[in-house]
Amino acid sequence: MAGKPKLYYFDGRGKMESIRWLLAAAGVEFEEKFLETREQYEKLLQSGSLLFQQVPLVEIDGMKMVQTRAILNYIAGKYNLYGKDLKERAWIDMYVEGTTDLMGMIMQLPLQSAEMREKNLALIIERAKTRYFPVYEKALKDHGHDYLVGNKFSWADIQLLEAILMVEECKPDILSAFPQLQAFKGRISNIPTIKKFLQPGSQRKPPADDKYIANVRKIFNI
Amino acid sequence: MSGKPRLHYVNARGRMEPIRWLLAAAGVEFEEAFLETKDDLKKLQTNGDLLFQQVPMVEIDGMKMVQTRAILSYIAGKYNLYGKDLKERALIDMYVEGLADLNELITSNFFQPADKKEEHLATVMDKATTRYFPVYEKVLKGHGQDFLVGNKLSRADVQLLEIILLVEESKPDILAKFPLLQSFKAKTSNIPNIKKFLQPGSQRKLPLQEKDIPRLMQIFH
Numbered sequence: 001m002a003g004k005p006k007l008y009y010f011d012g013r014g015k016m017e018s019i020r021w022l023l024a025a026a027g028v029e030f031e032e033k034f035l036e037t038r039e040q041y042e043k044l045l046q047s048g049s050l051l052f053q054q055v056p057l058v059e060i061d062g063m064k065m066v067q068t069r070a071i072l073n074y075i076a077g078k079y080n081l082y083g084k085d086l087k088e089r090a091w092i093d094m095y096v097e098g099t100t101d102l103m104g105m106i107m108q109l110p111l112q113s114a115e116m117r118e119k120n121l122a123l124i125i126e127r128a129k130t131r132y133f134p135v136y137e138k139a140l141k142d143h144g145h146d147y148l149v150g151n152k153f154s155w156a157d158i159q160l161l162e163a164i165l166m167v168e169e170c171k172p173d174i175l176s177a178f179p180q181l182q183a184f185k186g187r188i189s190n191i192p193t194i195k196k197f198l199q200p201g202s203q204r205k206p207p208a209d210d211k212y213i214a215n216v217r218k219i220f221n222i
Numbered sequence: 223m224s225g226k227p228r229l230h231y232v233n234a235r236g237r238m239e240p241i242r243w244l245l246a247a248a249g250v251e252f253e254e255a256f257l258e259t260k261d262d263l264k265k266l267q268t269n270g271d272l273l274f275q276q277v278p279m280v281e282i283d284g285m286k287m288v289q290t291r292a293i294l295s296y297i298a299g300k301y302n303l304y305g306k307d308l309k310e311r312a313l314i315d316m317y318v319e320g321l322a323d324l325n326e327l328i329t330s331n332f333f334q335p336a337d338k339k340e341e342h343l344a345t346v347m348d349k350a351t352t353r354y355f356p357v358y359e360k361v362l363k364g365h366g367q368d369f370l371v372g373n374k375l376s377r378a379d380v381q382l383l384e385i386i387l388l389v390e391e392s393k394p395d396i397l398a399k400f401p402l403l404q405s406f407k408a409k410t411s412n413i414p415n416i417k418k419f420l421q422p423g424s425q426r427k428l429p430l431q432e433k434d435i436p437r438l439m440q441i442f443h
Contacts, residue, residue, distance in 0.1 A: 023277030044418075051316060051320065052320050052323070052353055052354065052357065053353055061309070063312060065312060065316065066316060067315065067316050067319035067320065069315065069319055070292065070312060070316040070319050073311065073312070073315050074308060074312045074315070075309070077308045077311065078308060086296060086299045086300060087283070087285070087297070089296070089299065090285060090292055090295070090296040092285060093289065093291065093292035093296070094273060094287065094288060094289050094292045096292075097289035097291055098273070098274050098289065099290050101274070112329075131274055131275055132274065135273055135274065163237055198239060219324070
């Protein structure tokens with residue numbers, strides 16, 4: 001029975017956010033079941049639904065999918081956001097892994113001490129400016145197309161926008177030296193499904209705040 | 223001009239080892255260019271050969287591929303080790319990501335402070351036997367086939383064997399309670415390409431030694 005995909009996670013970004021972005025960009029409606037207490041988490045663990053006893057969990061097409069990358073790969077493949085052949089997929093994978101690394105660094109920040117957070121924030125900004133954004137700026141400049149790979153909207157574009165917005169939350173003027181990325185951000189934000197996702201009231205989650213972190217710690221006993 | 227894939231990395235397992243395993247299992251001959259000094263890494267960086275300034279990097283089919291997962295996915299896709307359709311690929315991906323997590327846990331043991339290593343290793347072995355290996359034992363039991371997905375060798379099988387052997391290096395009897403994984407290990411090890419890779423003199427790399435760590439750290443930091 002095909003229903004809407006159902007996402008099991010906390011009411012926050014974490015590892016589920018990239019999945020929400022991809023589904024939203026593909027125009028796929030989805031439901032969410034938020035883990036709010038330790039009891040709910042333990043119930044999920046006992047249900048045997050979590051292959052490796054971890055969330056994210058996405059029920060989709062009769063499968064109980066876990067592991068963020070597996071879920072993202074499946075959605076991208078299913079909704080034609082993964083290029084037209086192996087080589088395009090290789091480029092999409094490389095670009096996506098880069099933005100995943102960058103966003104991964106940002107995701108760790110709320111869990112760190114104030115001192116580590118300051119140090120890592122500076123590192124994130126430096127990496128964004130010197131290691132990651134120049135790559136995407138150059139890719140867009142070199143082929144002059146609207147999208148990163150194959151002149152067609154793909155998962156790589158969605159994740160790049162997600163990463164840009166996340167870094168801008170850390171440093172609003174981060175794109176000042178990247179004109180291609182500025183134009184890219186404008187274009188991709190205007191794609192109807194994405195525009196809708198960017199509006200208040202969508203299923204997009206806000207950055208982690210202290211309350212969210214406290215809740216996650218409580219549920220995981222950390 | 224297509225030649226053999228060329229792997230750029232240090233002469234150690236690290237993040238390149240799963241790639242070596244997969245190429246070997248696919249019967250693909252490959253060359254290796256080892257980074258021995260920090261300058262070797264800097265040279266690749268200044269040449270613009272490393273998309274995100276990092277290794278692993280694999281020259282393959284006219285591309286300079288980086289990012290371990292991207293490289294593994296490409297090789298698996300090219301050599302038909304990635305299932306026959308999206309759903310098989312989904313299962314393979316889930317299994318492979320679980321193994322990658324376990325691999326990270328094991329390799330992170332090296333970087334634990336000396337007084338925490340033993341405790342950390344015990345935790346890792348516990349996870350192997352309660353979180354990860356039971357999953358694969360159950361999958362094999364469920365369908366009774368030789369391979370994890372679709373009754374055909376895939377990257378999931380190659381990676382499972384790699385991880386089993388890795389864990390056994392720390393705890394030789396780790397498969398005591400997993401009879402199907404024991405026979406999986408035996409059968410998969412006997413596949414000709416894999417059997418060859420497991421023999422001395424192959425391009426498979428040895429476990430990391432304490433004495434190697436300063437040299438490797440110096441290249442990357």
